[in-house]
Amino acid sequence: MFQITFITNDNKQISIDEKTNLLRASMRNEGGIPFKCGGGICGTCRCRIEEGLDNADDVKKKERNHLTEEEIAQGYRMACQTFVQGDVSVSWVPLSERKK
Numbered sequence: 001m002f003q004i005t006f007i008t009n010d011n012k013q014i015s016i017d018e019k020t021n022l023l024r025a026s027m028r029n030e031g032g033i034p035f036k037c038g039g040g041i042c043g044t045c046r047c048r049i050e051e052g053l054d055n056a057d058d059v060k061k062k063e064r065n066h067l068t069e070e071e072i073a074q075g076y077r078m079a080c081q082t083f084v085q086g087d088v089s090v091s092w093v094p095l096s097e098r099k100k
C-alpha cells in the first residue's frame with residue numbers, strides 16, 4: 001500500500017495497492033487533478049510531483065511536448081501519462097487560476 005496526497009485538494013490522501021496511473025487514481029477517488037483528453041494531448045493535467053518523484057515512472061515523449069527539461073527536473077508531469085508505485089504528493093494550478 002502507498003499514499004497519494006492531492007495537495008491542491010486540501011491535502012486529500014488516498015491509499016493505493018498497486019502501480020497506478022496518476023490521473024486514473026485521481027478520477028476514481030475525486031482527487032481533483034484537472035483533465036480533458038486523458039491521452040497526453042491537451043496538457044490540462046499538468047501537475048507537479050512535489051514529493052516522491054522517484055516513485056513515478058519515466059517521462060513519456062508526449063509529456064515532453066508540454067514540459068521543458070527544466071520543468072521536468074522540477075517534478076512537473078502530465079498526470080494522464082504518469083504511473084506511480086509509491087508515496088507521492090502532487091499539486092497543480094486550479095483551472096480557474098490558469099491563463100486563458
Ligand code: FES
Nearest residue numbers: 038040043045080
Ligand atoms: S488530460 Fe489531456 S494531456 Fe493529460
